[in-house]
Amino acid sequence: MAEPLRVVVTGAAGQIAYSLLYMVAKGDVFGPEQPIILHLLDIPVMMGVLEGVVMELADCALPFLRGVVPTDDPAVAFKDVSAAFLVGAMPRREGMERKDLLGANVKIFKVQGEALDKYAKKDVKVLVVGNPANTNALICSRYAPSIPRENFTAMTRLDQNRAQAQIAAKVGVPIQQVSNVIIWGNHSSTQFPDAAHASVTVNGQTLSAPEAVKDSAWLDTVFVPTVQKRGAAVIAARKMSSAMSAAKAASDHMRDWFLGTAPGRFVSMGVLSDGSYGAPKDVVFSFPVTTKNGKWEIVQGLTISDSARKSLDVTGKELEEERKEAIAVIEA
Numbered sequence: 001m002a003e004p005l006r007v008v009v010t011g012a013a014g015q016i017a018y019s020l021l022y023m024v025a026k027g028d029v030f031g032p033e034q035p036i037i038l039h040l041l042d043i044p045v046m047m048g049v050l051e052g053v054v055m056e057l058a059d060c061a062l063p064f065l066r067g068v069v070p071t072d073d074p075a076v077a078f079k080d081v082s083a084a085f086l087v088g089a090m091p092r093r094e095g096m097e098r099k100d101l102l103g104a105n106v107k108i109f110k111v112q113g114e115a116l117d118k119y120a121k122k123d124v125k126v127l128v129v130g131n132p133a134n135t136n137a138l139i140c141s142r143y144a145p146s147i148p149r150e151n152f153t154a155m156t157r158l159d160q161n162r163a164q165a166q167i168a169a170k171v172g173v174p175i176q177q178v179s180n181v182i183i184w185g186n187h188s189s190t191q192f193p194d195a196a197h198a199s200v201t202v203n204g205q206t207l208s209a210p211e212a213v214k215d216s217a218w219l220d221t222v223f224v225p226t227v228q229k230r231g232a233a234v235i236a237a238r239k240m241s242s243a244m245s246a247a248k249a250a251s252d253h254m255r256d257w258f259l260g261t262a263p264g265r266f267v268s269m270g271v272l273s274d275g276s277y278g279a280p281k282d283v284v285f286s287f288p289v290t291t292k293n294g295k296w297e298i299v300q301g302l303t304i305s306d307s308a309r310k311s312l313d314v315t316g317k318e319l320e321e322e323r324k325e326a327i328a329v330i331e332a
């Protein structure tokens with residue numbers, strides 16, 4: 001029997017965590033037979049709500065959930081954790097861009113970087129979900145110098161899942177028949193959802209996504225903006241930001257990082273940029289990656305068209321601006 005894995009979820013009393021905790025506790029992320037001890041962090045005023053979440057986790061009667069540690073103390077929450085879902089942060093409301101949250105949220109990720117540095121395992125894998133996710137992940141990594149910087153990632157898997165779903169619906173195939181759609185750059189409306197390297201299996205035959213879709217105007221004028229603005233569309237409809245789909249994406253991201261990507265498949269993750277594909281260095285940029293033995297690697301050698309180049313530059317520039325703003329907020 002494997003040793004229990006300690007996993008922290010921050011914002012544990014919030015709406016994403018409400019779906020995510022069940023997925024993690026029932027084995028969707030680390031494997032169905034991996035015992036888990038969940039550390040649940042939220043702020044002091046939410047401790048009553050968190051008590052209810054703890055009761056519900058017990059009432060789920062999950063065989064591999066071996067312990068639950070609810071707390072408002074980062075020292076307890078981050079102690080000896082091997083995986084960290086950093087969800088706790090303010091969500092945007094209608095009419096806001098995600099970067100409008102920088103002022104409110106970035107300081108949380110400085111404090112949590114420091115706590116990870118002090119208390120977590122040195123090989124902890126960190127997924128930042130709280131927005132603006134890419135820049136929060138960058139700041140978090142900067143305040144955890146004893147943990148390798150490649151262990152800090154930001155979530156663009158929700159955008160990838162949205163993109164895959166749009167293409168599957170357009171072609172009329174089940175979702176698993178669409179692979180290798182890429183999200184480049186920032187988890188913001190400047191992101192570039194790219195179907196050029198994606199494949200779709202139709203009636204047993206694997207085609208490139210543009211061949212399967214057979215409508216390049218749809219790809220440029222419907223697919224790209226729909227994915228870029230999907231978060232805002234959900235907020236407009238629900239009056240709250242996406243939660244069930246965000247939790248599923250967080251679970252997909254961490255599972256693929258821990259357990260590896262399937263042969264021939266890649267996924268999108270916000271990772272520390274090494275300048276691949278002309279992206280700016282030292283920002284957390286979403287790239288296509290493969291994962292193996294708990295490590296990600298950027299997929300190299302993909303052709304970038306002139307129009308894709310322009311899109312990559314726009315989203316890279318936004319990340320450089322966010323980095324500047326985040327540093328100013330922290331140093332103020």
Ligand SMILES: NC(=O)c1ccc[n+]([C@@H]2O[C@H](COP(=O)([O-])OP(=O)(O)OC[C@H]3O[C@@H](n4cnc5c(N)ncnc54)[C@H](O)[C@@H]3O)[C@@H](O)[C@H]2O)c1
Nearest residue numbers: 011013014015016042088089090091129130131155158246
């Ligand atoms: N990257 C993505 O794809 C993606 C998708 C959806 C939502 N998000 C973001 O995730 C974040 C959480 O969304 P939600 O809908 O769960 O929000 P929510 O308001 O329902 O829950 C957030 C929780 O975080 C807690 N919190 C606040 N500060 C904290 C701190 N310092 N430490 C621990 N907990 C803290 C709050 O008390 C609350 O319980 C938001 O920033 C949202 O924009 C990102």
Ligand SMILES: O=C(O)C[C@H](O)C(=O)O
Nearest residue numbers: 092098131231232241242
């Ligand atoms: O759009 C938001 O603010 C929430 C989240 O980042 C999303 O993409 O749904």
